[in-house]
Amino acid sequence: MKQTLKMATVALAMSTALFSTQAGAAGAEVFTPEQQARIGEIAADYLVAHPDVLIEVSKKLQARQQAMQQQTYVQSALKTHRLLMQLDGVPVKGPADSKVIVTEFFDYECIACSMMAPVMEKVVAANAGVRFAFRDWTIFAGRYPESQQASRRGLNIYRKLGADAYMAFHNGIYRTGHNEGKLTTEDIEKVATAAGAGPSSGDDDAAADQLIESNSSLAELLGLTGTPGIIVMPVENATAQNTTILPGVVSESVLQQAIERAAGNG
Structure with missing residues (x-):
């Protein structure tokens, strides 16, 4: 479960970073700091109430990591x-x-x-x-x-x-x-x-x-x-x-x- 939470947190962080980049590109703050904090609380409460979301995110991240690792392995095998x-x-x-x-x-x-x-x-x-x-x-x-x-x-x-x-x-x-x-x-x-x-x-x-x-x-x-x-x-x-x-x-x-x-x- 700790690993799942960690991966979900990574996914949430990636989404937040993407959002921040997009907001900065638009040249405006879409939400105030208070509003952003409240959105985080709502998201956290939702994930606790719906653990299946965490499991799904974990599976997708693991599949993506495994696919990337397989590509790396294959390229190494072709070189050797x-x-x-x-x-x-x-x-x-x-x-x-x-x-x-x-x-x-x-x-x-x-x-x-x-x-x-x-x-x-x-x-x-x-x-x-x-x-x-x-x-x-x-x-x-x-x-x-x-x-x-x-x-x-x-x-x-x-x-x-x-x-x-x-x-x-x-x-x-x-x-x-x-x-x-x-x-x-x-x-x-x-x-x-x-x-x-x-x-x-x-x-x-x-x-x-x-x-x-x-x-x-x-x-x-x-x-x-x-x-x-x-x-x-x-x-x-x-x-x-x-x-x-x-x-x-x-x-x-x-x-x-x-x-x-x-x-x-x-």
Whole structure:
């Protein structure tokens, strides 16, 4: 409710500023200070008596802010398109000649990523012709070392065993239900073994860390503020109309619609 009141106040302030500008342009004071104060009281009383007005104003302001943020995200994605298409070492699932690529920035300790994981798993299974890229962005590593540890293990599994083993590991980590500090080394090794990997040697950790750092820089260029961050766009001829950025957890239908748009079917 506090946020709603704040947004309604912003809207009222914007309207007042516009009114003042118009009055000044006309070269005359339309209302006296006393009258303006009384109008403010009447408006405040009306908003208290009709809270639905506040809710409607809040919704419109939020929709406008989200639309503006989406435009900013999309422009950033278009500027970094070439970098998003550089997939050396990045785990990918799907055909190399796909016309659409879905990129997810994620962290294994992120609870929102855990919520998004089964949705992503279903969408991957339903879109065999689409390429999915999984970019480790270990934003929780400073607090939970297992974030970096799990990403290193996954990247090394992908490098040695390929996409299917990687997807088994990736989805397996999320199926543990352990995140926000609950993921353990035992969890990671148990899932890695189930995916067909042998004991971790740590030999490739430097290469994994370098890729993770590259992903972090790319996420910052995109303007992402957290995980998950999903970019859906064509491999070629990406435009503002066929590119979608999904910052956060979304439904299967929303993600599918973004894919259809990128494919030219939406």
